[in-house]
Every structure is written in C-alpha cells, then in structure tokens.
Amino acid sequence: MWALVLFEGMLFTLYFAVYMVCRVQSPELFLDSQALLDPRWGVLNTLVMLTSSWSIARCVQASREGAYEQALRNLALTFFFGLVFVVLKVAEWSAEIRQGLTFTTNEFFSFYYFLTAIHFIHLLVGFAVLGIVAYQLRSPARRSQQIVETGATYWHLVDFLWVIIFALLYVMR
Amino acid sequence: MNAAFEKRLLVVWLGLSAMSILQWWLGARHGEAVLAASAAITVSVLVMALAKVWFIMREFMEVRHAPPLLRRLVDGYLALTGVALLGIYCFGMAS
Amino acid sequence: MSAITGAGSARPGGLLERIAWHWRHDPKLELWLALAAMVLFYNLYGIVFFLVANAQPPPDPAWELPRVQQWFNDNHYGLPIGFGIIFIVTFLTAACNALIAYSMRRMSVSPAFAYAYFIIYSFSAIPGMLLTCIALVVGAMRPDRDPELILWLYDLAFMAFDGTMGVFLVGTTIWMVAILLDKNRVFPKWFAYLNLCNAMTEVVVAPAWLFTDGVFAWDGAITWWIDMIVFVVYTGCFITLLRQMILREDFGSGPLPELPAAQAATS
Numbered sequence: 345m346w347a348l349v350l351f352e353g354m355l356f357t358l359y360f361a362v363y364m365v366c367r368v369q370s371p372e373l374f375l376d377s378q379a380l381l382d383p384r385w386g387v388l389n390t391l392v393m394l395t396s397s398w399s400i401a402r403c404v405q406a407s408r409e410g411a412y413e414q415a416l417r418n419l420a421l422t423f424f425f426g427l428v429f430v431v432l433k434v435a436e437w438s439a440e441i442r443q444g445l446t447f448t449t450n451e452f453f454s455f456y457y458f459l460t461a462i463h464f465i466h467l468l469v470g471f472a473v474l475g476i477v478a479y480q481l482r483s484p485a486r487r488s489q490q491i492v493e494t495g496a497t498y499w500h501l502v503d504f505l506w507v508i509i510f511a512l513l514y515v516m517r
Numbered sequence: 518m519n520a521a522f523e524k525r526l527l528v529v530w531l532g533l534s535a536m537s538i539l540q541w542w543l544g545a546r547h548g549e550a551v552l553a554a555s556a557a558i559t560v561s562v563l564v565m566a567l568a569k570v571w572f573i574m575r576e577f578m579e580v581r582h583a584p585p586l587l588r589r590l591v592d593g594y595l596a597l598t599g600v601a602l603l604g605i606y607c608f609g610m611a612s
Numbered sequence: 613m614s615a616i617t618g619a620g621s622a623r624p625g626g627l628l629e630r631i632a633w634h635w636r637h638d639p640k641l642e643l644w645l646a647l648a649a650m651v652l653f654y655n656l657y658g659i660v661f662f663l664v665a666n667a668q669p670p671p672d673p674a675w676e677l678p679r680v681q682q683w684f685n686d687n688h689y690g691l692p693i694g695f696g697i698i699f700i701v702t703f704l705t706a707a708c709n710a711l712i713a714y715s716m717r718r719m720s721v722s723p724a725f726a727y728a729y730f731i732i733y734s735f736s737a738i739p740g741m742l743l744t745c746i747a748l749v750v751g752a753m754r755p756d757r758d759p760e761l762i763l764w765l766y767d768l769a770f771m772a773f774d775g776t777m778g779v780f781l782v783g784t785t786i787w788m789v790a791i792l793l794d795k796n797r798v799f800p801k802w803f804a805y806l807n808l809c810n811a812m813t814e815v816v817v818a819p820a821w822l823f824t825d826g827v828f829a830w831d832g833a834i835t836w837w838i839d840m841i842v843f844v845v846y847t848g849c850f851i852t853l854l855r856q857m858i859l860r861e862d863f864g865s866g867p868l869p870e871l872p873a874a875q876a877a878t879s
Contacts, residue, residue: 346587348805349578350594355809355842357598362833364602366826368609371554379552387541391534398530401577405522448822458828462816469808500578504570508598510537511566515544516559517552 345494349501352466356505359462360512363455370451375517377452380445385436386514389429390506396425397503400474404496407481407489415492416481422499423474426467433464459509466502473498529576536565556610560603567599643714643858649707650854654847656701657741664694667748669840670770670831673824677759680766684752691752695745702737709733712787712850715857718868719794729786736779744773774830775821777814784811796867799853810846813839 367374403418437460447457477495480486540562546552574580580591634641661668666687675683684691709730716726747769751762788807791799819828820835827833860868 345801345805346590347802348808350590351806351809352812353594353598355812355838357594357601358838358841359834360598361601361605362827362838364605365609368606371610375552375554379546383541383544387537390537394530394533394537397573397577398526401526402523405519405526409519447819451826454819454823454826454828458816458819458834462812465812465815497578500573503577504573507537507569507573508566511540511562512602515540515562517544517554 345497349497352501352505356508359459360508363459363512366451366455373450374452377450377456378513378517380443381440381456381514382436383514385432386510389432389436390510392425392429392432393503393506396422396429397500399425400496400499403477404493407487407492412481412487416478419474419478419481423471423478426471426474429467430464433460456513459513463502463505463509466505470499470502525576529572533569533572536569540565556607559606563599563602563606567595571595639863640858640861643711643861646707646711646714647851647855647858649704650711650851653701653704653708654851656697656704660694660698664697665690665748667691667694667744667769667773669836670774672831673767673770673820673829677763680763681755681759684762684766685755688752688755691748695749698741698745702742705737705741706734711854715798715854716787716790718796718857718861719790719798720796720865721790721793725786725790729783729790732779732783732786736783739772739776739779741773744769747772770830771821774836775817777817781811781814784814796865798857798868803849803853806846806849810842813842 399418399421403415403422406412406415406418437457445453447454473495477492480488480491543558543562574591574595580588583591634644638644671683672679712733713726713730716729717723719725747765751757751765751769784807788804788811791804791807792801817830817835817839820830820832823829823832828835830836856871857868860871862869
C-alpha cells in the first residue's frame with residue numbers, strides 16, 4: 345500500500361506542479377478566480393478530513409490492542425466524517441455551479457474542478473476500502489491487522505492529498 | 518487504549534487543526550476590497566501544508582516507527598514536492 | 613555432456629540446437645511466444661506511432677484547417693506505411709491479451725476475471741488504435757479531399773485515441789481486483805496498486821473532449837504527457853512481471869513458487 349501512496353503521491357505532485365506552472369503564468373486570473381471561492385468550505389472540509397484520519401488512526405490502535413468493539417466504533421466515525429466531506433463537497437460544487445462557475449469557465453476553475461474531482465474519486469474508493477476493513481474487524485475468524493493497517497494507510501493518503509489541495513486552491517495567494 | 522498513544526494522537530490532531538485554521542486566516546481577506554497576492558503568505562501556507570502532511574505521515578501513518586528506507590522515501594517525496602511547488606512559484610513570480 | 617534423449621533430458625549445446633529443443637519440448641513455449649509477441653508489438657507500436665506516422669505526441673487540437681492539411685501532407689507517406697504495419701501486426705494484441713488473461717487463470721480467483729478482461733480488451737483495439745489508424749490513413753489518402761472532411765478525420769482520429777479510455781479503465785480495474793484477491797501470489801501486491809494509478813490516469817483524459825488548448829486538451833500536460841509517463845512505467849512493469857511469472861510457472865494450481873535467486877536470498 346505504501347507503493348500506492350508513493351505512486352499516487354508522485355502523480356498528484358505532477359498535477360500540482362502543472363497547476364503551479366499555469367498559476368504563475370496567469371497570476372491575476374487565478375487570484376481573481378480564487379476570490380470567487382469561499383474558503384470556509386475548504387477549511388471545514390480540511391477539518392473533517394483530519395478528524396476522519398484521527399479516528400482511523402485510533403481504530404488501528406484499538407485493533408492492535410484487541411479492542412475490536414472500540415475499533416469498529418472508530419471506523420464508523422471515519423465513515424461518518426467521510427460522508428460529511430462528500431455532502432459538503434457536493435453542496436459546494438452545486439453552489440458554485442449555480443453561480444455559473446463551471447469546469448470550462450476559466451483555467452483556474454478547470455484546475456479546481458479537476459483536482460477536487462479526482463480527489464473525490466479517491467475518496468469514493470476509500471469508502472470501499474473502509475468496507476473491507478469493517479469486514480475484517482467484524483468477525484473473529486478474520487481480523488487481519490495487516491489489512492486494517494493497509495486500509496488506514498489508504499485513507500491517510502486521501503487525507504494528505506486534500507491538505508495540499510486546500511493550500512493550493514483555497515489559501516495560497 | 519494505550520493512554521500515551523491516545524494522548525499523542527489527540528495532540529497531533531489538535532495541532533493539525535490549528536495549523537489549518539491559521540492557514541485559513543492567513544489566506545483570507547482582512548477587510549481588503551480585493552484579494553491581494555502575497556509571496557510571504559503563499560510560501561508560509563505551502564510550508565505549513567507540507568508540515569501537515571509530514572505530521573500525518575509520521576504520526577497517523579506511523580512512519581516514525583517505519584524502516585529507514587520508508588522514512589527516507591517519504592522524506593524524499595515531501596522534499597521533492599516542496600522543492601517543485603515552491604520552486605515553480607518563486608521562479609515563476611520572480612520572472 | 614552426452615546427448616541423452618527423452619523428456620527432461622540435458623539440453624544440447626549450440627544456439628540452433630537449443631532453439632529446436634525448445635520448439636519441440638518446452639512446455640512453456642506458448643507463453644514465451646506470447647511474451648515475445650507482446651514485446652514485439654509494443655516496440656512496433658512505439659516506433660510506428662512516434663517515429664513513422666508522427667502521430668504521437670499528438671499534434672495540436674487548436675490548429676486551423678490549413679495547418680491540419682499541412683500535417684497530413686507532411687506525413688503523406690509515414691501515415692499509410694506506419695499504420696499499414698500496424699494493421700498487419702494487430703493480431704499480436706490477441707497474444708498480449710491472452711497472456712494477461714492467462715495470468716489471471718493461474719490465480720486463485722474465479723475464471724470470470726480472465727474472461728471478462730479478455731473480452732473487454734478484445735474491443736479495446738478498436739477505439740484505442742484501429743479507428744485512429746483508419747481515420748488518419750483515409751485522411752492521408754486523398755490530399756485534395758474536402759477540407760472539412762479532413763478536419764473531421766483529424767478530430768475523430770485523435771479523440772478516439774487520446775480521449776477514450778473507458779475500456780482500458782475497466783480492464784485495468786479487473787486485473788487490479790484479481791491481483792488483490794489472489795492467493796497464489798502470481799503478482800506482487802504493489803502491482804495491483806500500480807493498476808489503480810493507471811486507472812486514474814485513464815479517467816483524467818475525459819476533459820480532452822472539452823478543450824482544444826491548454827493542459828486538458830488532447831495534447832495537454834495532464835491528459836497526455838503525464839498519462840504517457842505512467843503508461844510507459846506501467847507497461848514496463850507488467851512485461852517484466854509477466855516474464856517472471858512465466859519463469860516461475862509450475863503449471864499447478866497452488867501458490868506460484870518464487871524464482872530460485874529470490875528463494876536463496878530469503879533462505
């Protein structure tokens with residue numbers, strides 16, 4: 345799974361680098377467009393993602409200590425925060441689209457929708473991964489600590505990618 | 518759960534959250550009519566983001582306890598990302 | 613060093629004799645031929661598309677008609693010759709797909725994975741290669757064709773090639789899931805994750821339908837260049853891993869044994 349973390353990390357770094365190159369070529373356009381975003385969505389989503397990472401880290405530790413009920417509770421919390429992120433993101437996109445800001449509006453918004461959408465896809469895959477972890481934790485016959493940790497590693501990947509996206513799209517100027 | 522570990526995770530989470538709010542505050546308009554560009558804010562916000570990723574990896578992903586090779590790969594990845602993003606930004610804005 | 617006849621006997625020396633022996637006795641012959649077909653195909657593909665036909669990296673989608681016509685004129689010979697070669701060697705893709713499907717049959721997962729992959733990838737040659745070749749050859753065939761048609765063929769060719777990845781996306785996902793579920797250790801798990809990475813790059817080509825310039829156009833940094841880097845790494849990896857699979861193959865149905873060097877290293 346660390347192989348994936350590094351592959352996807354490198355891939356996203358390439359995407360971020362392309363974004364940065366485009367940004368420095370049209371700084372006013374990007375800045376003016378960025379001003380149309382509401383950073384409260386961004387920071388809220390960041391806090392939600394960080395909390396979900398926290399809860400899955402707690403889940404891994406609980407599982408390691410054999411406290412499987414606690415682990416499942418933390419996993420449920422992770423799932424919940426993931427859902428909150430989904431709802432917030434979709435709400436934000438809807439609001440922006442209603443304002444007329446779409447994928448083809450300008451270069452900044454192309455990047456905005458592109459980066460947040462590809463992150464969103466990774467998040468959706470993350471739900472499947474959480475499902476696999478839940479499946480493992482529920483039955484004493486399974487409970488592979490390795491699978492639990494592998495799943496958690498993937499979730500943290502989704503979290504840290506968002507951390508960088510937040511900085512690049514919402515707050516840097 | 519192991520109390521020390523739980524406390525450590527809590528501290529990390531609080532720290533990450535605080536940094537996020539700080540980044541938000543830095544990037545926000547403070548009564549200005551328009552959003553103004555600022556290299557200082559951009560650089561500090563990006564450095565903070567990379568620091569957050571580093572903490573997520575070291576604490577949540579437990580890279581602290583990982584074999585040296587993985588630690589070096591992770592540090593290398595972050596260094597590469599940092600150099601790429603900050604380098605492109607600084608070089609691009611200067612010219 | 614005497615030449616003993618019979619199955620499993622010592623192989624004779626000399627290159628031609630060794631080849632003849634393998635041709636007659638090697639149980640893995642078909643696998644090696646399939647791998648050779650795969651290597652040959654990808655090399656030809658690269659040489660034809662990049663050098664002979666000059667169709668990759670793709671030309672600019674923002675070009676106006678006169679420039680497009682000039683491109684066809686410049687490649688008036690390269691396109692039919694290069695793609696003529698492709699039309700002849702397309703059959704090699706069947707061997708490529710078969711070898712990959714075979715790898716899934718060797719796994720502990722349901723045969724449905726292998727069959728689904730094979731069926732899907734059989735279709736992939738159409739949007740992924742042949743449609744483009746046909747459109748470009750037709751475009752190059754009559755330089756005095758109606759210019760609007762030439763532009764249409766140009767758009768069709770490159771959108772089909774660089775903008776359609778659905779088939780590959782599904783196929784690579786099937787392979788990924790098969791590897792993750794496999795208990796026979798045919799491939800290392802990291803390769804399953806590389807399939808996920810590859811799948812992601814196949815999703816990002818979708819914006820090519822919306823833009824004729826910039827990083828999201830069919831020749832853009834995001835939709836082409838980064839995708840090509842990932843694709844080359846991915847292809848290099850799976851060719852190497854398939855070769856290792858063939859070396860390790862014991863025609864059983866249990867876990868695939870490791871290569872002798874790896875066993876020595878771990879013992």
